Amino acid sequence: xxxxxxxxxxxxxxxxxxxxxxxxxxxxxxxxxxxxxxxxxxxxxxxxxxxxxxxxxxxxxxxxxxxxxxxxxxxxxxxxxxxxxxxxxxxxxxxxxxxxxxxxxxxxxxxxxxxxxxxxxxxxxxxxxxxxxxxxxxxxxxxxxxxxxxxxxxxxxxxxxxxxxxxxxxxxxxxxxxxxxxxxxxxxxxxxxxxxxxxxxxxxxxxxxxxxxxxxxxxxxxxxxxxxxxxxxxxxxxxxxxxxxxxxxxxxxxxxxxxxxxxxxxxxxxxxxxxxxxxxxxxxxxxxxxxxxxxxxxxxxxxxxxxxxxxxxxxxxxxxxxxxxxxxxxxxxxxxxxxxxxxxxxxxxxxxxxxxxxxxxxxxxxxxxxxxxxxxxxxx
Amino acid sequence: xxxxxxxxxxxxxxxxxxxxxxxxxxxxxxxxxxxxxxxxxxxxxxxxxxxxxxxxxxxxxxxxxxxxxxxxxxxxxxxxxxxxxxxxxxxxxxxxxxxxxxxxxxxxxxxxxxxxxxxxxxxxxxxxxxxxxxxxxxxxxxxxxxxxxxxxxxxxxxxxxxxxxxxxxxxxxxxxxxxxxxxxxxxxxxxxxxxxxxxxxxxxxxxxxxxxxxxxxxxxxxxxxxxxxxxxxxxxxxxxxxxxxxxxxxxxxxxxxxxxxxxxxxxxxxxxxxxxxxxxxxxxxxxxxxxxxxxxxxxxxxxxxxxxxxxxxxxxxxxxxxxxxxxxxxxxxxxxxxxxxxxxxxxxxxxxxxxxxxxxxxxxxxxxxxxxxxxx
Numbered sequence: 001x002x003x004x005x006x007x008x009x010x011x012x013x014x015x016x017x018x019x020x021x022x023x024x025x026x027x028x029x030x031x032x033x034x035x036x037x038x039x040x041x042x043x044x045x046x047x048x049x050x051x052x053x054x055x056x057x058x059x060x061x062x063x064x065x066x067x068x069x070x071x072x073x074x075x076x077x078x079x080x081x082x083x084x085x086x087x088x089x090x091x092x093x094x095x096x097x098x099x100x101x102x103x104x105x106x107x108x109x110x111x112x113x114x115x116x117x118x119x120x121x122x123x124x125x126x127x128x129x130x131x132x133x134x135x136x137x138x139x140x141x142x143x144x145x146x147x148x149x150x151x152x153x154x155x156x157x158x159x160x161x162x163x164x165x166x167x168x169x170x171x172x173x174x175x176x177x178x179x180x181x182x183x184x185x186x187x188x189x190x191x192x193x194x195x196x197x198x199x200x201x202x203x204x205x206x207x208x209x210x211x212x213x214x215x216x217x218x219x220x221x222x223x224x225x226x227x228x229x230x231x232x233x234x235x236x237x238x239x240x241x242x243x244x245x246x247x248x249x250x251x252x253x254x255x256x257x258x259x260x261x262x263x264x265x266x267x268x269x270x271x272x273x274x275x276x277x278x279x280x281x282x283x284x285x286x287x288x289x290x291x292x293x294x295x296x297x298x299x300x301x302x303x304x305x306x307x308x309x310x311x312x313x314x315x316x317x318x319x320x321x322x323x324x325x326x327x328x329x330x331x332x333x334x335x336x337x338x339x340x341x342x343x344x345x346x347x348x349x350x351x352x353x354x355x356x357x358x359x360x361x362x363x364x365x366x367x368x369x370x371x372x373x374x375x376x377x378x379x380x
Numbered sequence: 381x382x383x384x385x386x387x388x389x390x391x392x393x394x395x396x397x398x399x400x401x402x403x404x405x406x407x408x409x410x411x412x413x414x415x416x417x418x419x420x421x422x423x424x425x426x427x428x429x430x431x432x433x434x435x436x437x438x439x440x441x442x443x444x445x446x447x448x449x450x451x452x453x454x455x456x457x458x459x460x461x462x463x464x465x466x467x468x469x470x471x472x473x474x475x476x477x478x479x480x481x482x483x484x485x486x487x488x489x490x491x492x493x494x495x496x497x498x499x500x501x502x503x504x505x506x507x508x509x510x511x512x513x514x515x516x517x518x519x520x521x522x523x524x525x526x527x528x529x530x531x532x533x534x535x536x537x538x539x540x541x542x543x544x545x546x547x548x549x550x551x552x553x554x555x556x557x558x559x560x561x562x563x564x565x566x567x568x569x570x571x572x573x574x575x576x577x578x579x580x581x582x583x584x585x586x587x588x589x590x591x592x593x594x595x596x597x598x599x600x601x602x603x604x605x606x607x608x609x610x611x612x613x614x615x616x617x618x619x620x621x622x623x624x625x626x627x628x629x630x631x632x633x634x635x636x637x638x639x640x641x642x643x644x645x646x647x648x649x650x651x652x653x654x655x656x657x658x659x660x661x662x663x664x665x666x667x668x669x670x671x672x673x674x675x676x677x678x679x680x681x682x683x684x685x686x687x688x689x690x691x692x693x694x695x696x697x698x699x700x701x702x703x704x705x706x707x708x709x710x711x712x713x714x715x716x717x718x719x720x721x722x723x724x725x726x727x728x729x730x731x732x733x734x735x736x737x738x739x740x741x742x743x744x745x746x747x748x749x750x751x752x753x754x755x756x
Contacts, residue, residue: 001389001447002382003678009381067381262754279744282751289754290675290695297674298667301383318667367656374659377639377666 003297005071012053012068016075019048024079031082031206032351035198037162038083038206046117050076050087052095059099059107060116066241066303070248074296077252078259081355082206084252088245089158090114094121097167097238098185101225110165110185122163123242124154124186124212125235132368134169135178135232139214141170147218148172148184150192155211156362160195162208163188167238168219169231181231185223192217203354240313241306242363243320247299250320250327250359251292257327257334257352258288264338264347275337284333292330295323314376321369324359331356385451392448393455399424400459405633408460411583412728415575417541418583421463422470425456426496431470434618435478440491446618446680450625454673457629461732462583464629466499468622469537473500473546476615477562480603485562489544498543498565502619503533503589504612511745513548514609518591520549520559525598527551529561529569529591535739539587540572546615547591548608558608561600569594580731617690618683619740620697624676627704627736628669634711634729635665641715641724658714665707672700691753698746701736708733 005013024041031038045051053069055061062068069091077084098111113119130136139152150170157166166186173180186193196211225234262285265276275281298319305312331353335342342349360366385393404421411418425431432441433449444452449471457464474493477485477500493500509516518531529549539545544562551559563570573588603611639662642653652658675696682689708730712719719726737743 001385001677001681003681005381266755276751276755279748282755283747285754286698286747286750289750290699293678293692293695294671294675294699297678298671300381301670301674304381304383315670318670321663322667322671370660370663371656373663373666374653377662378643378653378659380639380643 005067008064009068009071012064013071013075015048016050016072019044020075020079024076024083028080029345029348029351031080033345035200035205037208038080038086039162041083042086042117042120045076045083045087051090051117052115053091055095055099055111055115060112060114061095065307066244067300067307070244070299070303073245073248074252074255077249078255080206081249081253081352082204084249085158085204085207085246086120088242088249089123090117090121092242092245093123093238094165094167096241097183097225097234100237101183101230101234102185103222106185106223106225114165119164120159120162121165121167122157122159123238124157124166124168126154126156128153128155132365134235135181137169137171137181139168139170141172141182141184141219143172143221144218146221148182148221148224150184150186150214150217150219153211153213155196156199156209157212158207158209158362160208160210160212161198166212167225168214169235172228176229178232179229181235182228183225183231183234184219185225186217186219190217190219202357203351204358236313239363240316243316243369244299244303244306246359246363247295247302247316247319247323250323250356251295251299253352253356253359254288254292254295254323254327254330257330257349257356258285258292260348260352261285261288261334261337264341281337284337288330288333291326295319295326298322314373317364317369317372320364321366321373324356325366327356327359385447388444389448389451392444393451395428396430396452396455399428400455404456404459404463408462409722409725409728411460411462412580413722415577415582417585418460418463418466419541421460422466422499422541423496425463425467426494429494430456430467431496432474432490432494433471434475435490439478439486440494441474441478442494446621446683447677450621450676450680453622453625454629454632457626458633460583461626461630461729462581464626465581465584466538468619468626469502470500472615472619472622473502473544475618476502476546476611477544477602479614480560480607480611481562482599484599485602489562492543499538499541501536501538501542501545502615503536503539503545503547505533505535507532507534511742513612514556514558516548516550516558518547518549519553520551520561522551523595526595527561527598527600529563529594529596531591533589535576536587536589537584537739539589540575540585545589546602546611547589548612551605557606558612559605560602560608560611561596562602563594563596563600567594567596578735580728580734616740617693620693620746621676621679621683623736623740624672624679624693624696624700627701627733628672628676630729630733630736631665631669631704631707634708634726634733635662635669637724637726637729638662638665638711638714641718652714661710661714665710668703669707672696672703675699691750694741694746694749697741698743698750701733702743704733705737
């Protein structure tokens, strides 16, 4: 047993931390304020190999492991949670399912540009009527010769307005319920695809979120991921990895809350001393730091298991549940330690608070994580 | 990074788990009921080399290391928490003697401790010195070629059954200097007070000790003069990994009892495990206990490598004991009325685990240690 990072893991930590501090952090408040997609940062992250970290080099990726991915996600999200989720969706939800379930041809055509960051991916699972109940897909794909004809609407799709490629879930056999779901790789330029308006959100404002409407979109059969009916498996398997990404994003936000609050508490004087001398403040800091370390260990364990191709659904769910809820608690405390300054935009604490909230919701709410964990326990 | 235990650690886990299931768990309720010190369990721990896990074979130890020790203690505590704390304090006492003792002290005491001749005890707490351990007032006055100890200690685990007790005492009042002494039972002037009656851990012996002109030779001093607090604090860093492991063991037992009950118990026409109200409790407890285990293993790995690990041990102890308490609470709730009666073990788990946020440094002291490291 050892908790030491490998040489490669330490290297990516240093690189990501340095890049995030120098190039992302100074921009984060502005990106949030203007709800601006950070195209220039995504370009830089592509150069650094961050858009396909765990994808083998032959497919355009950096060829590193999932622990590296978790480490880089934490560092990027520490500086800007929006930039973090753009990266996470591309890595976990676009590259990973194509790598695992795509044909060689599909990998060459779609994975290589995604993993190298030349193109951006999105993940079309959620629908207006299919949130936590992802199996109740209404979008249909009907076979027509060498094509499928797709009709339906997806919503809350991260990256949609800037995406070149979508991993799309459709119902091909309604009678089979979730076993009738089929996944495809779709080029967002194809005829019949329109991206709806950007959602206005509480936080992660620099990450664009929009609906996508599919009207008689002709998708080549060769773009299918796995077979007809494999879609739910593809989705669940993909989300097991995605949760490691979102957990790491949450961890980055939690760290931002702690580090900013700590700096403030050392500096701010009241009643004749720095407020970090008061136990009321010390208690909050100690709890934040302890929970952050606990979250990181749960995340690294899940990522390490994924690297070894061990089943990690329960462990990913634990990491995501714990890290996101710890991030929310840390963000609440971070604002509280700043007092009135925590509530105004001059300080980043209020942004962390707004950004943290989404991590308890997307890629499976906390409630869905608890369902997964409890099912695993009760099955024994 | 490698989350797998080594083969040796896995062997320890399997061996101790079997022992705890076969021998400790079946007797735990009776030991609790009778507030009986489980001397037979202590003997079994000795036979398997579990009382000297942190020092080498040359002194009778098994030198299995901090990670294997954390695993073993967790498994023992999951069978019987009282046996677990006795094991924890005995190992901690032995380790302190190994680290700070003279060759003569090591040779005398370590084989006794690992061989189960008696337990080890660690006497720091006093009526007026709990969290503020440095404020102790037991005094050791130099007298000829020895010291005369005067004062009293309270809440001393293993005190009655110890073959050696590490006693912290002032050797100088201004400036204050604390030194550590090894005191054997039967030393004139050393007496053992009555056993405390406790909420839980009833099989563990907790006593007060009093010293009245208790003469010990100069050779009884552990470490150098004035090194007492350093010895105490370093022992407690390791001790905290132990108590974290104890809490994880108790809470895992409670969680597995609750999970089993949730599968079997039917209400409203279905197993109560089908209700989200119950699922949530189980999921939260399991998640927090996994996080606690990882924090404890991280601290143990750092200790094993000789790195500073105070903050990490405090995090592990704080998190594991608080999460463990929440898990035991949840388990009682899952069992409903059956959780409150002695026919089921979870009420004992809840009573047993309560002390873990208190002894070997309260949660409040852990938060002080952590926040000081952060604010430094």
